[in-house]
Amino acid sequence: MFATEFLGLNPWLAVLAVAIVLVGSATQASIGVGLGLLAAPTLTLIDPGFIPGAIAICVIPLTVGMTIRERHHVDRQIFRAVLGRVVGIFAGAWILTVAGQTFIAVVIGLSVMFAVVASAAGVRFAPSRRNLMIAGTAAGFTGTVAGIGGPPMALTYQHSDPRTLRASLAAFNTVGSAFIIPSLAIAGVLGRRELQLGLMLIPGVLAGLWLGRIGIARLPTEKVRPIVLVVCASSALVLLVRQLA
Numbered sequence: 001m002f003a004t005e006f007l008g009l010n011p012w013l014a015v016l017a018v019a020i021v022l023v024g025s026a027t028q029a030s031i032g033v034g035l036g037l038l039a040a041p042t043l044t045l046i047d048p049g050f051i052p053g054a055i056a057i058c059v060i061p062l063t064v065g066m067t068i069r070e071r072h073h074v075d076r077q078i079f080r081a082v083l084g085r086v087v088g089i090f091a092g093a094w095i096l097t098v099a100g101q102t103f104i105a106v107v108i109g110l111s112v113m114f115a116v117v118a119s120a121a122g123v124r125f126a127p128s129r130r131n132l133m134i135a136g137t138a139a140g141f142t143g144t145v146a147g148i149g150g151p152p153m154a155l156t157y158q159h160s161d162p163r164t165l166r167a168s169l170a171a172f173n174t175v176g177s178a179f180i181i182p183s184l185a186i187a188g189v190l191g192r193r194e195l196q197l198g199l200m201l202i203p204g205v206l207a208g209l210w211l212g213r214i215g216i217a218r219l220p221t222e223k224v225r226p227i228v229l230v231v232c233a234s235s236a237l238v239l240l241v242r243q244l245a
Contacts, residue, residue: 007193007196007197007200008047008193009046009047013046013047014200016046017043017046017047017050017200017201017204018200018201018203018204019204020038020039020042020043020204021035021038021039021043021058021201021204021205021208022204022205022207022208022211023038023208024036024037024038024039024208025062025204025205025206025207025208025209025211025212026207026208026209026211026212026215027208027212027215027231028062028066028150028208028212029062029065029066029166029208029209029211029212029213029215029216030166030212030214030215030216030219031162031165031166031215031219031224031227031228031231032150032154032157032162032165032166032169032170032228033150033151033154033169033228033231033232033235034150034231035055035059035062035150035208036055036143036148036149036150036235037148037150037231037234037235037238039051039055040052040055040148040235040238040239041238041239041241041242043055044242047197049193049194049197050194050197050201052143052144052145052184052189052190053184053189053190053191053194053195053197053198054194054195054197054198054200054201055198055201056177056180056181056184056190056198057181057190057194057195057197057198057199057201057202058198058199058201058202058204058205059173059177059205060174060177061202061205061206061209062170062205062208062209063170063171063173063174063177064170064174065206065209066166066167066170066209066212067167067170067171067174070163070166070167070170071167071171072167073161073163073164073166073167073168074164074167074168074170074171075127075157075160075164075167075168077127077129077132078132078168078171078172079175080129080132080133080136081132081133081135081136081139081153081156081172082136082172082175082176083133083136084132084133084134084135084136084137084138084139084140085136085137085139085140085172085175085176085179086140086176086179087137087140088136088137088138088139088140088141088142088143088144089140089141089143089144089176089179089180089183090140090179090183091137091140091141091144092140092141092142092143092144092145092183093144093183093184093186093187095141095145096144096145096187096189097187102243106239106240106243106244108141108142108145108148108236108239109236109237109239109240109243110236110240111138111236112142112151112152112232112233112235112236112239113233113236113237113240115151115152115155115232116151116155116229116232116233116236119155119158119229120229124159125155125156125158126156126159127156127157127160127168131156132156134152135152135153135155135156136152136153136172138152139151139152139153139172139176140176140179140180143176143180144180144183144184148235148239149173149176150169150231150232150235151231151232151235151236153168153169153172154169154228154231154232155228155229155232157169158225158228158229159225161221162219162221162224165224165228166216
């Protein structure tokens with residue numbers, strides 16, 4: 001009833017949205033990325049208001065919880081990437097006001113797919129100072145424009161210890177939220193309804209964060225990198241299909 005009266009959603013669709021976010025959050029809590037892959041394309045079909053504003057709101061408790069849980073494994077260099085993300089966020093918000101989102105999203109999807117193929121072929125993206133700045137800027141841009149900001153940073157940390165990957169990406173996203181939410185509001189894509197939709201999704205996020213502990217305990221360390229590559233490639237593919245269909 002709440003969803004129907006206040007958010008303009010069918011109650012069953014609201015439940016489905018929360019369930020999608022739960023699965024995505026559990027995946028991200030286990031390997032470091034995943035919420036954007038599952039949530040961005042599917043929630044858009046339910047209601048365009050979910051992307052990118054509502055996702056930006058609901059992801060906050062997930063990244064904060066992951067950062068606190070694995071705070072001892074955060075790479076201290078990650079804050080260099082945060083500086084790059086600030087540039088990417090505002091660049092993305094500006095681009096949204098002057099360019100076609102479909103063209104931008106297609107370019108992003110192709111770029112991520114190229115990076116995945118290069119990585120699978122043996123090219124390494126080490127978390128150096130330069131690469132972190134580049135990846136941070138790319139993540140800020142892609143997250144703002146397409147709602148999928150995980151792949152650039154995940155590819156950079158794919159060869160790191162899985163705990164470092166999860167913790168560092170979580171810290172990166174936590175700090176970045178302080179910039180992306182105001183920028184989305186300024187761009188006019190985050191208003192009262194988007195805030196309400198984001199708050200509605202938070203129970204699913206919290207449940208996913210809790211379930212992620214099971215994934216961490218049962219997922220072999222050597223399997224994390226292949227899964228990260230699959231998730232990143234899937235993100236790019238879904239983004240391309242969504243824009244070109």
